[in-house]
Amino acid sequence: MALVDTHCHLDFNAFDRDRLDVLQRAQQAGLMRIVNPGIDRDNCQAILRLCETYSELFAAVGVHPNSALTWNQQTLGNLRLLAQHPKVVAIGEIGLDLYRDRAPKELQLRVFREQLELAGELELPVIVHSRQAESEAVDILSEWVTQRTNGSSPPGVLHSYTGDETTAQRAIAMGFFIGITGPVTFKNAIQLQRMVMALPLTCLLVETDAPFLTPHPHRGERNEPAYVHLVAEKIAELKHRPLERVSDITTANAERLFQWRLV
Numbered sequence: 173m174a175l176v177d178t179h180c181h182l183d184f185n186a187f188d189r190d191r192l193d194v195l196q197r198a199q200q201a202g203l204m205r206i207v208n209p210g211i212d213r214d215n216c217q218a219i220l221r222l223c224e225t226y227s228e229l230f231a232a233v234g235v236h237p238n239s240a241l242t243w244n245q246q247t248l249g250n251l252r253l254l255a256q257h258p259k260v261v262a263i264g265e266i267g268l269d270l271y272r273d274r275a276p277k278e279l280q281l282r283v284f285r286e287q288l289e290l291a292g293e294l295e296l297p298v299i300v301h302s303r304q305a306e307s308e309a310v311d312i313l314s315e316w317v318t319q320r321t322n323g324s325s326p327p328g329v330l331h332s333y334t335g336d337e338t339t340a341q342r343a344i345a346m347g348f349f350i351g352i353t354g355p356v357t358f359k360n361a362i363q364l365q366r367m368v369m370a371l372p373l374t375c376l377l378v379e380t381d382a383p384f385l386t387p388h389p390h391r392g393e394r395n396e397p398a399y400v401h402l403v404a405e406k407i408a409e410l411k412h413r414p415l416e417r418v419s420d421i422t423t424a425n426a427e428r429l430f431q432w433r434l435v
């Protein structure tokens with residue numbers, strides 16, 4: 173079984189004590205790749221250094237909507253330079269977060285749009301974070317998708333998606349993947365589980381968003397990439413498919429999206 177954790181924050185302090193152990197456990201759990209998205213310019217630089225040390229680790233560079241206040245005149249140019257690194261497979265995580273409300277919406281929108289444009293220019297897919305703004309984010313993405321020059325490759329993923337099924341279907345129709353995280357394993361996640369049952373496997377990615385969103389039965393502990401199999405197992409159970417099949421398809425989906433460049 174070869175799974176991909178398509179979204180994990182291994183650069184965060186939570187892993188400072190035992191990062192190497194975490195990566196070894198991920199390998200033992202059969203993970204072939206891990207994607208570590210950025211949240212601001214400084215942590216993007218730290219992620220690229222980690223990617224140079226660990227071969228299975230790949231990066232996305234971008235400014236998270238909750239970090240939109242760090243955006244300045246240099247940021248776009250900085251990201252453009254960082255994105256030249258051979259291990260950068262996407263621009264992200266970028267988007268809209270009206271739940272945490274850490275930056276004014278107007279600023280979030282501008283930072284989101286500028287980074288979408290950058291992704292278009294660099295022909296990279298995007299990792300989209302949206303909270304309480306899913307349908308608005310998808311509206312913005314639909315404008316962007318029509319302007320992309322590399323229209324045949326998948327445009328991105330709605331990571332840790334918690335919106336409704338109709339909006340997910342709109343995104344899928346544009347070629348986006350839907351990222352599924354630990355909460356799908358929670359007993360009360362009825363809406364999310366129904367959505368997973370309804371969406372085709374060919375549109376799903378598995379992710380941990382570690383150190384957050386720890387799946388059952390580790391809820392309450394720090395999350396880590398090795399636990400991504402718990403998300404895949406839940407999807408297999410919900411869709412009445414063998415785990416092998418879920419693993420093969422979601423890994424193929426991740427490869428199609430991120431097109432790992434040989435390093």
Ligand SMILES: [Zn+2]
Pocket residue numbers: 179181209265381
């Ligand atoms: Zn994240």
